[in-house]
Amino acid sequence: MFCGLSPVSEKPFDAFAVVEVYSGLKERQPDAAFCINLSWIIVEEFLMLKKLVLCCLFAGLACCLFAAEPESVYISATNVRIRATPSTAAPVVATLKLGTSGKIAAKTPEKFDLLGKNDHWYQITTDEKQTGWVFGGLVVLYNEPERFQKAIELLNSRLKIEDIKVEDAAQAYEFARKMKELAPHSPDKARLELAFLKAIDASVNSLMLTEKDTGPGKKIIEANPGLVYQHECAGRCFVKPESYWQLSEKYADLPEMADEIAWEATKQPQQGETEGDPDMVLAFFEESTAVYIEKFPSGRYIGEAFAQGSEMFKFITDTLTADYFAADAERQKFIARLEKLEKSARQAPTSPARESYINNLAAVCARASN
Numbered sequence: 001m002f003c004g005l006s007p008v009s010e011k012p013f014d015a016f017a018v019v020e021v022y023s024g025l026k027e028r029q030p031d032a033a034f035c036i037n038l039s040w041i042i043v044e045e046f047l048m049l050k051k052l053v054l055c056c057l058f059a060g061l062a063c064c065l066f067a068a069e070p071e072s073v074y075i076s077a078t079n080v081r082i083r084a085t086p087s088t089a090a091p092v093v094a095t096l097k098l099g100t101s102g103k104i105a106a107k108t109p110e111k112f113d114l115l116g117k118n119d120h121w122y123q124i125t126t127d128e129k130q131t132g133w134v135f136g137g138l139v140v141l142y143n144e145p146e147r148f149q150k151a152i153e154l155l156n157s158r159l160k161i162e163d164i165k166v167e168d169a170a171q172a173y174e175f176a177r178k179m180k181e182l183a184p185h186s187p188d189k190a191r192l193e194l195a196f197l198k199a200i201d202a203s204v205n206s207l208m209l210t211e212k213d214t215g216p217g218k219k220i221i222e223a224n225p226g227l228v229y230q231h232e233c234a235g236r237c238f239v240k241p242e243s244y245w246q247l248s249e250k251y252a253d254l255p256e257m258a259d260e261i262a263w264e265a266t267k268q269p270q271q272g273e274t275e276g277d278p279d280m281v282l283a284f285f286e287e288s289t290a291v292y293i294e295k296f297p298s299g300r301y302i303g304e305a306f307a308q309g310s311e312m313f314k315f316i317t318d319t320l321t322a323d324y325f326a327a328d329a330e331r332q333k334f335i336a337r338l339e340k341l342e343k344s345a346r347q348a349p350t351s352p353a354r355e356s357y358i359n360n361l362a363a364v365c366a367r368a369s370n
Contacts, residue, residue, distance in 0.1 A: 070141035073124055073134070074154055075100040078168045082132030086121030088114070093132035098158065098168070099151070099175025102126045102134075104141075111136075148188040151179045155195040159202055169202035170216035190257035193247055194264065197227070197239050204228055204237040233273045241268035241288065248295075256300075263301045266292050278316045278324065282337065285312050290341055297348035306345070306353035313360035320367045331368060338365050 075096045083090035086108050096102075102124030111118050112135070119136030142150040158164070158172045176196040183189035204217045217237070221228050227243045230236075244265030251257045266288040274280040289305050296302060325331040342361050348354050 068143060069104075070143055071104055072142055072144070072147070073102050073104060073122060073139035074142065074150060075102070075134070075138065076140045076154055077138050078165075078171050080134060080138045082124065082130065082134045084132060086112075086123075086133040086135075088135075090133070094126075094130040096126065096130075096134075097174065098171035099154065099178070100126055102139075105131070107136075148179065148183050148186075148192065151175070152188060152191045152195065155179075155192070155199070159195060159198050164202050166203060166215060166217055169199055170220065173199035173203050173220055175199075187254055187257050190247075190251045190254055190261065193250075194261055197243060197247065198264075200224060200227060201239045204239075229271060231269055231271060234269065238269050241265050241270060244268055245291070259296050259299045259301070262292050262296060263299070266305070276319065278320050279334065281312060281316060282334075285309065286337065286341070290344065293341075293348065294344045297344075302348055303351065303353045306348075306351075306357040309341075309345075309357045310353075310360045313357070313364050317360070317363045317367050320364065322370060325368075335365055335368050338368070 075098055078098050080096050080098075080100075081092045082094050082096060084093055104122050104124055106123040107120045111120055114135050115137050117135075117137035121133050121135055122139065123131070123133050124139075125131045140150050140154050155172055155176055158168065161168070164172075173196065176192055176199050180189060180192035180196050183192055200220055203220050221237070227239055228237050229240050231238055244261055248258045248261040248265060251261065268288075270284055270287060272280075274284055285308075289308050292299065293302065293305050293309070299305075325334065338361055342358060345354060345357055345361070
């Protein structure tokens, strides 16, 4: 018996049995009995294979139909109210922050239209033993094996919001901080730590470090000394690019994650301004995208890195004047920096983007040499 179906034969499917019988055809002229025997073997083996395939299909269908119901939720918005009954008119039991986890105790049989969504109400109990009803459009459902993946998806969706409010970003920061500590060393933990840095950035971008600042952004900076700097020219705070580079190095044993984090590092604002000065433009590139090219010559974003470099070299070629260098020593030092960048680029696989980068770099060298 297999999956409740009686096979034609008790033996398992054996394709070699057909081959063995067929081989006999080469050794003797088959008679009628031989041909009948061969036909039955082929039919028997075919039917057995058909039943196996059907059983696999039924098993897959059963998994889809009887998949485990989600057992937990994450609150997916800021300051969500849970209520005594499944109604917006019911008394408020508690106000929950983004990322608050709760176990599902019950859900309404029917769905309701609310906040532009059609969903059930869920009765949940939080880790703090708060019990109440929350609308399904304000939660993310999950089961334990996917708790980190769903947390990452929720954080990324919130942090992609343009002009995110400080309170929203601060709650995303608290959620990311909690989850990254719970996760074991893995791609999920790396993504949570990346989201943690992005949440800090979103929380402090509008902050000036003055005594008057007492909001959540200031508290986040105080809790993470050394991660944030104040950009004097922009008049805003940012996570230091070095914080991203260090995180990338931490996950060097997970190359795809190290690559992803390093590319984020190239996007971080650096202290100071180039003011269009060729030497400063090159210096900013050397501290960001050029580092990516050196560390990840076969990286996922190497094409984009070369494209950025090409545009930068075109700008320098157009702005570098004959009298730019005050002394020949400065000129030679500048050219040596370009040669170092070319050597690094040649470590990457040949591609149109790489060749364009090298050609534009050569144009800068030629201009600087005149």
